[in-house]
Amino acid sequence: MVRRPWLAWFGLLCACAIAGCGKCPPNCEVFRGRQPNGKVVEMCARSNNFMRNGPYTEFSAGGKPELVGQYADNVKTGVWRAYDHAGRFAEAMCYTNDGKVRWREKRESEIEKRTCP
Numbered sequence: 631m632v633r634r635p636w637l638a639w640f641g642l643l644c645a646c647a648i649a650g651c652g653k654c655p656p657n658c659e660v661f662r663g664r665q666p667n668g669k670v671v672e673m674c675a676r677s678n679n680f681m682r683n684g685p686y687t688e689f690s691a692g693g694k695p696e697l698v699g700q701y702a703d704n705v706k707t708g709v710w711r712a713y714d715h716a717g718r719f720a721e722a723m724c725y726t727n728d729g730k731v732r733w734r735e736k737r738e739s740e741i742e743k744r745t746c747p
Contacts, residue, residue: 654684669696690715705729709746 654660654674662672668691674684682701690696694717699710706725714720724732724746735741 658683667691673701699725702727707747709741 657676658674659677660672661675662670664670670689670693671687672689673682673686675682681704683703684701686697686699686701687695688697692715694713694715696713696715697710698713699706700708705727706729707727708725710723710725712720712723719738720736722735722738722741724734724744726732726747732746733744735744
């Protein structure tokens with residue numbers, strides 16, 4: 631039997647779209663699915679090639695956001711925020727347009743003072 635875990639995303643697409651999971655760029659749809667480790671991922675992707683494009687959120691098994699950021703053509707861009715299991719801010723990372731980390735910040739109050747492309 632061939633396993634196709636990506637099919638689980640399609641089964642949850644309608645429920646997520648109805649619940650208003652997030653806003654996606656044109657030609658993209660919201661996908662939500664559970665990973666083998668119990669975490670739930672909610673993201674925007676192009677339905678024709680499943681390329682990530684737009685908001686991305688990874689939730690802990692308990693339902694709290696653990697990683698929040700943005701993709702552009704399957705590459706992490708802008709400021710991504712990481713949270714601990716209790717939902718407290720842990721770290722922010724700034725990604726350049728080519729997906730490289732420009733800076734990391736452990737103090738949430740300092741994020742707005744920094745520039746991120």
